[in-house]
Every structure is written in structure tokens, then in C-alpha cells.
Amino acid sequence: MKANIERTDKKRVVIVGGGLGGLELAVKLTDADFQVVLVDKNNYHQFPPLIYQVASAGLEPSSISFPFRRLFQGNKDFFFRMATVEGVNTNEKKIITSVGSIHYDYLVLAAGAKTNFFGNKEIEATTLPMKSVSEAMRLRNTILRNLEKAETEEDPKKKQALMNIVVVGGGASGVEIAGAVAEMKKNVIQRDYPDLDASQMHIYLVNAVDRLLSAMDPASSARAERDLKALHVHIRQPQFATEYKDGVLKTSAGLEIPTETVIWVSGICANHIDGLPEDSIGHAGRILTDRFCQVKGLQDVYAIGDQSLVEGDEEYPLGHPQLAQVALQQAKTVAANLQRMQKGEELKPFKYHNLGVMATIGRNHAVAEIAGKKFGGFPAWALWLVVHLRSILGVKNKTFILLNWVWNYINYKQSLRLILKAK
Ligand SMILES: Cc1cc2nc3c(=O)[nH]c(=O)nc-3n(C[C@H](O)[C@H](O)[C@H](O)COP(=O)(O)OP(=O)(O)OC[C@H]3O[C@@H](n4cnc5c(N)ncnc54)[C@H](O)[C@@H]3O)c2cc1C
Known part of the structure; x- marks a missing residue:
């Protein structure tokens, strides 16, 4: 070839x-x-910081993806090969x-x-990573399909396992997806699944170290923990997932959580x-x-x-x-x-300029560390929205994302909660 x-x-x-x-x-x-x-x-560029919103049915996959060939149309010195x-x-x-x-x-x-599954092939085969748009789609389908199954499941133990969601990893991705799923529980489940008891949906966040967002300041970790607890996320730390077999996730602290959905975001x-x-x-x-x-x-x-x-x-x-x-x-x-x-000019070495770090924790909440300042709550959340909207490629994507966010903010009546499977 x-x-x-x-x-x-x-x-x-x-x-x-x-x-x-x-x-x-x-x-x-x-x-x-x-x-x-x-x-x-792939034939498209993807924007990872918003992947968790695709996974939690907040955004369309096409809103955070952009075809390479569109970007370089008419440029004769540019070639793309998939x-x-x-x-x-x-x-x-x-x-x-x-x-x-x-x-x-x-x-x-x-x-x-x-x-990174740390060499654990069983966990790799059975849990759900969230590193790409296609993985986010699989995750979205799994969450929605398990809720559908829970509606008709008669065995209470099986029903509970279908409703439990475990997130493994307490970094930014873990915090963001746990917050998004918790918002889904709070605002969507009762309306979309009236025959399910939303209070029985439990979201666990298993973190190997003793604080969330360990790359950030302890004050940001504490704030993220507080915000997630307010959304009824059960934080289990420090402990790491040791096994996921027969629908039960086990941790190093002896915890056993029956679940059909394990989201694996514990490292790369x-x-x-x-x-x-x-x-x-x-x-x-x-x-x-x-x-x-x-x-x-x-x-x-x-x-x-x-x-x-x-x-x-x-x-x-x-x-x-x-x-x-x-x-x-x-x-x-x-x-x-x-x-x-x-x-023939002199080369310049790479020098990293840290523009700051942020993570969102559901609606209206985020933590940010920018230019030595640490803050959270609504200002951090609003800044997070602006920064990410600005960074996304393409006017169409920016517009769609903004419309989705505004619509979602007002009423949560998204029409994205579809279980779409390619045949
Ligand atoms: C869910 C998630 C959320 C994130 N949130 C944030 C955030 O909020 N803020 C932040 O600063 N960072 C965030 N990050 C990290 C950030 O996305 C990465 O640091 C950044 O994307 C790294 O850019 P990159 O070009 O090195 O790799 P990537 O952007 O990952 O691009 C790698 C590209 O290589 C292609 N590729 C891989 N293997 C092959 C191969 N063998 N052959 C051909 N092509 C290949 C892939 O298809 C992909 O297009 C997040 C990451 C994830 C996964």
C-alpha cells in the first residue's frame, strides 16, 4: 500500500x-x-475537555469534533491521511x-x-474508559441502557447494580464526570424515568489518594469534595479499585459495590x-x-x-x-x-507558561487556580464555560455548544438522551 x-x-x-x-x-x-x-x-479532531459532557448526554459528539479535511480545504501543501x-x-x-x-x-x-489500566486486563475488558468521543458514546449508551433495564428489572439486587455508577479516579476527569452524572440524577431521572426511584441511584467516586484533584491546591480539593458531596456523590478515598468481576467492584479497603457501570478515569x-x-x-x-x-x-x-x-x-x-x-x-x-x-536562525527552547487549571463540579460549581489566585463556585464555573467555548474549533460548534448549554441550564430538556448504536 x-x-x-x-x-x-x-x-x-x-x-x-x-x-x-x-x-x-x-x-x-x-x-x-x-x-x-x-x-x-480518525478523520476528525476532537476536543477532550468536553468529552465528559458527551458521555453524560449534555452535548452531541459532533459539537466537539471537527473533520480534518474541512479545516485545510484549498491548501495545496497540506495532506491528510487517515x-x-x-x-x-x-x-x-x-x-x-x-x-x-x-x-x-x-x-x-x-x-x-x-x-492506563495498570496492566489489569480484566478491568480493561470490563470497565468504561473516557478518553475519546467514541468511548464517550459507549459510556452514554451504557448509562442510558442500564437505566432502561432498571425500569423493568424485578430483582432488587440487580436493579440496584443497574442504577449504581462507579467512577474510578479522582482527577479532573473523575470529578467532572461524577458531577455531571450526579446532575443527571438530580434533574433528569425523575422526569425521564418516572418509574425509577431517583434516590436509589448511587454514584461512587473511588480515589486512590487521600484527596481529589491532587494536582491542585488542597483548598481546591476540599472545595471539589464539598461540592460533590452536596450532589450526594459517595467519595471513597484513599482506596483503589482492585477487581471488577461478576458485576461487583472491589476496592483495596474491602468495599464491594454492585454495579453494571464502572467509569475508569484513573490515569494515562x-x-x-x-x-x-x-x-x-x-x-x-x-x-x-x-x-x-x-x-x-x-x-x-x-x-x-x-x-x-x-x-x-x-x-x-x-x-x-x-x-x-x-x-x-x-x-x-x-x-x-x-x-x-x-x-538559519537560532532556535528557542520550550518554556511553559502556566495559564491556570480548572475543573467543573456540576452546574454552577467549579474550582480554578489562575495567576496564583484560587477561587470556586459560580465565578469559576462561568469562567470555565467561557474558556472552553473560546477554545472549541469552528463557529458552528461554538454556536451549538452555547445553545445546548443555555437550553440545558434553563430546563434540562435535552433531546440527546438517545441510545444510538452503529450496526
Ligand atoms: C476526558 C479528558 C478531559 C480533559 N480535560 C482537560 C482540561 O479540562 N484541561 C486541559 O488542559 N486538559 C485536559 N485534558 C488533557 C488534554 O486533552 C491533553 O493534554 C491534550 O489533548 C494533549 O494533546 P495531544 O496533542 O498531546 O494529544 P491528543 O489531543 O490526545 O491527540 C492525540 C491524537 O493522536 C491520534 N493518535 C493516537 N494514536 C495514533 C496512532 N497510532 N496513529 C495515528 N494517530 C494516532 C488521536 O486520534 C488524536 O487525534 C483532558 C483529557 C481528557 C481525555
Whole structure:
């Protein structure tokens, strides 16, 4: 198979992954003097910070996804190939993909990360991750289908297991999906499922460490905990999930929760690409780079975003956090340096500017840490909405999301609670 891309006299930059980092890089290079080849296993870009809203039936999947081909229409130096990248041959300067090999002059790895099941194959096979739009759709279908089943289940134990939802992981994703499902319980269940007793729907949040949002300040953790408890989420910490079998989730503290829905958001590890030197792979599979995002021990190969870890930044000795801003800023650094290289100018190292961190906890509640200030409640929630609305790609998506949010805020009468299965 051939990837079918003509060589021109321009240097070719191949970007693996069109997520937040890869897409930003491609956009920044469109007017530069390069041929750009973007390879992604999907034909669309997705916006992970709003995935939990798709999973909880608050947004359409198409509102947070954007087809790559639409974005670069009419750009003759840009090529998109939908393919899974399996490996790299650095001697021959080519990547190996499901549609054949593609040669590069410069390669940028931006394939992100995947859910970490910590080697537990049983948990991987039975729980529900929430890392992509398609996983969010599976989660939405499972929650809705289990509620439908609960309506007609006569055995009280089975009915309870269908109504219990367990979220494993107390980071931002865990807090956000627990809050969203708790809002669903509060505002939707009684109306949509009048034959179910909404008070019997129990949402558990199992967290391995002793506070939620452990990457944030303890004050934000305490606030998130308080807000989730107000939504009747049962927080169980510090304890970790040890087993999920026969519809029962067990934890290290001996807790046994009967449930048909376990949402697994307890960590990530970098996506693997074959053919990189062994000593360029660090903790949780992250590809080690220098301050210019160049992969350790390699020439003309860069790695950015969740898949990478920049070494040598004294402020971040363990690497930068795996967040959107890091991926976006690294993409800008690499784009600028590739252009400087062409002009023979001096390269500039990556320097992370922390613009702040936020997490929402249901309606009207959020925590934020911005420019040394920590705050929560409605102001943080409103800011969260604005920041995410601004970041989403496309006017249509922005409009749809805003309309959905306003409609949802007023009456919760969404028509998104459909169980849609592809045949
Ligand atoms: C549910 C969720 C919520 C989040 N919320 C926030 C938040 O509120 N704020 C924040 O700052 N960060 C948040 N993050 C983290 C943020 O989304 C990531 O840090 C960011 O997306 C990293 O960008 P990236 O380009 O490295 O990877 P990604 O954006 O994950 O993109 C990776 C791309 O690579 C493609 N890909 C993967 N493997 C292959 C392969 N083998 N071949 C071809 N293509 C491949 C994927 O399809 C994808 O398009 C969240 C993440 C998740 C999952």
C-alpha cells in the first residue's frame, strides 16, 4: 500500500496525531514553506475537555469534533491521511502506517496518551474508559441502557447494580464526570424515568489518594469534595479499585459495590510508537525530549503533548503536566523553530507558561487556580464555560455548544438522551 503523496521541493513535516498539539502545529505551518502531512487514526479532531459532557448526554459528539479535511480545504501543501501509525524507521526517515510508509524530513510525534489500566486486563475488558468521543458514546449508551433495564428489572439486587455508577479516579476527569452524572440524577431521572426511584441511584467516586484533584491546591480539593458531596456523590478515598468481576467492584479497603457501570478515569500512559531508542522512553511510556522537544538521541524527530516529556526544565523536573496548554505551547515552539531552522536562525527552547487549571463540579460549581489566585463556585464555573467555548474549533460548534448549554441550564430538556448504536 502507498500513502500516495507526491514529493515537492519543499521540506516535508510529518505530524503523527491531529489532537490539540498536532493540529495546532499543522495550522501554524500552513503558511510556512513546508509540505505538511498530518496522519491521524480518525478523520476528525476532537476536543477532550468536553468529552465528559458527551458521555453524560449534555452535548452531541459532533459539537466537539471537527473533520480534518474541512479545516485545510484549498491548501495545496497540506495532506491528510487517515491511518494508524505503527512505527518509525529513523534510519530511512519514514513512518510505518496502516496505509503504507511515509517519508519525512522532519517528524513530529503528537499521538497523545491512552487510558492506563495498570496492566489489569480484566478491568480493561470490563470497565468504561473516557478518553475519546467514541468511548464517550459507549459510556452514554451504557448509562442510558442500564437505566432502561432498571425500569423493568424485578430483582432488587440487580436493579440496584443497574442504577449504581462507579467512577474510578479522582482527577479532573473523575470529578467532572461524577458531577455531571450526579446532575443527571438530580434533574433528569425523575422526569425521564418516572418509574425509577431517583434516590436509589448511587454514584461512587473511588480515589486512590487521600484527596481529589491532587494536582491542585488542597483548598481546591476540599472545595471539589464539598461540592460533590452536596450532589450526594459517595467519595471513597484513599482506596483503589482492585477487581471488577461478576458485576461487583472491589476496592483495596474491602468495599464491594454492585454495579453494571464502572467509569475508569484513573490515569494515562503515552501511546507507543515502535522503533524509537529504548532510552528515549520514560515514565508511563512518555517520549523523552530535550528543551527543543527533539527526541532524545534522534535527529529531526520531535515529540510534543501528552506523548512526550521534556527533560531539563528545572521548574518541572518530573516533566510538564499532561494538559492542553502544554501541548499547544509545545506545538508553537516546534513550529517556530522549524521555520527558524530554515532561515538559519537560532532556535528557542520550550518554556511553559502556566495559564491556570480548572475543573467543573456540576452546574454552577467549579474550582480554578489562575495567576496564583484560587477561587470556586459560580465565578469559576462561568469562567470555565467561557474558556472552553473560546477554545472549541469552528463557529458552528461554538454556536451549538452555547445553545445546548443555555437550553440545558434553563430546563434540562435535552433531546440527546438517545441510545444510538452503529450496526
Ligand atoms: C476526558 C479528558 C478531559 C480533559 N480535560 C482537560 C482540561 O479540562 N484541561 C486541559 O488542559 N486538559 C485536559 N485534558 C488533557 C488534554 O486533552 C491533553 O493534554 C491534550 O489533548 C494533549 O494533546 P495531544 O496533542 O498531546 O494529544 P491528543 O489531543 O490526545 O491527540 C492525540 C491524537 O493522536 C491520534 N493518535 C493516537 N494514536 C495514533 C496512532 N497510532 N496513529 C495515528 N494517530 C494516532 C488521536 O486520534 C488524536 O487525534 C483532558 C483529557 C481528557 C481525555
